[in-house]
Amino acid sequence: MDFKRVLQFAFQHFYRNKGTSVAAIFILTITTLLITGLFFMQGISSYLITEVQDKIDITAYFNADSAESDVLQVKQDLAQSFPIIKSVEYVSKDQALADFTAKHQDGPAFSKALTEVGQNPFPPSLNIVTNGDTSQYQGIAEFLQQDKYAALVSKVDFLEKKDTIEKVFAITSGITKFGLGLGAVLLIIAILVVLNTIKLIIEGSSQEISTMRVVGASNWFIRAPFVIQGVIFGAISFAICFAITSVVAYALANGLGVIMPGFSLSGYFIRNLLIVVAIQLVAGMGLASVLSFIVVRKYLKV
Numbered sequence: 001m002d003f004k005r006v007l008q009f010a011f012q013h014f015y016r017n018k019g020t021s022v023a024a025i026f027i028l029t030i031t032t033l034l035i036t037g038l039f040f041m042q043g044i045s046s047y048l049i050t051e052v053q054d055k056i057d058i059t060a061y062f063n064a065d066s067a068e069s070d071v072l073q074v075k076q077d078l079a080q081s082f083p084i085i086k087s088v089e090y091v092s093k094d095q096a097l098a099d100f101t102a103k104h105q106d107g108p109a110f111s112k113a114l115t116e117v118g119q120n121p122f123p124p125s126l127n128i129v130t131n132g133d134t135s136q137y138q139g140i141a142e143f144l145q146q147d148k149y150a151a152l153v154s155k156v157d158f159l160e161k162k163d164t165i166e167k168v169f170a171i172t173s174g175i176t177k178f179g180l181g182l183g184a185v186l187l188i189i190a191i192l193v194v195l196n197t198i199k200l201i202i203e204g205s206s207q208e209i210s211t212m213r214v215v216g217a218s219n220w221f222i223r224a225p226f227v228i229q230g231v232i233f234g235a236i237s238f239a240i241c242f243a244i245t246s247v248v249a250y251a252l253a254n255g256l257g258v259i260m261p262g263f264s265l266s267g268y269f270i271r272n273l274l275i276v277v278a279i280q281l282v283a284g285m286g287l288a289s290v291l292s293f294i295v296v297r298k299y300l301k302v
Helices: 005-018 018-054 066-082 095-104 108-117 134-144 156-204 206-214 219-259 263-271 273-299
Strands: 059-063 085-091 125-130 153-156
Touching: 005 018, 005 219, 018 066, 018 156, 018 219, 018 263, 018 273, 059 066, 059 134, 059 156, 066 085, 066 125, 066 134, 085 095, 125 134, 134 153, 134 156, 156 219, 156 273, 219 273, 263 273
Parallel strands: none
Antiparallel strands: 059 125, 059 153, 085 125
């Protein structure tokens, strides 16, 4: 197969059908931007879900006279027994009192109540956050209620928070499933739109394909110009999409940073730069060339 001639035919098709070529590039650009947008939305939703789940915890309260070394030993036991634990924060009696005082410093009634008590009423505690669901919190609560910890642990507030934990994990799970479902539907729609656009382009050359087939041109020689034309469409759409993505990621970074202080859109873009490039190349060049290869097969029969 003469690659130079094939390349020449590909560019001839591209320039000869400028209107449909521009339409194809536009459709591919929109499709690629849509898929890229879904990737960024997945990153944002994952961040929000993690932030919400990190706010969910259970607290194990210890007897007021429990030694700090004993509480820290329980913390170590938890870390060894439950790899799914994301964090265990030890809050001493003094720290609990300081936190309460800072939180209610503008409330004289609370200060007066503490004065009347005459001593620190807050017990030491462990605040526990996991990577999992309600069952994992329940397992931790049952672990802390073993007889070996009975002299230390006075209360685990899992039952008080159980309904809230279940609702939070149900909502975050629903968001994840909805995102995956929406992404799949939009991807199918995008592929169908691109497919129909490619079909219109190739149908315009159906007579030329039939003629080439009659005179004995090989299937690959007939297919190749359209596949390369698809690559050209995809390359142009990739360049446009990457430029738009870069500008938007940096333009929206400050605004999103105000709404989500721990999330940087530009930072997410840089960290996932290779993934973004791969997505846009596959969505542009890959999709157009593969669909061109498939569609032209219909016209290879004499």
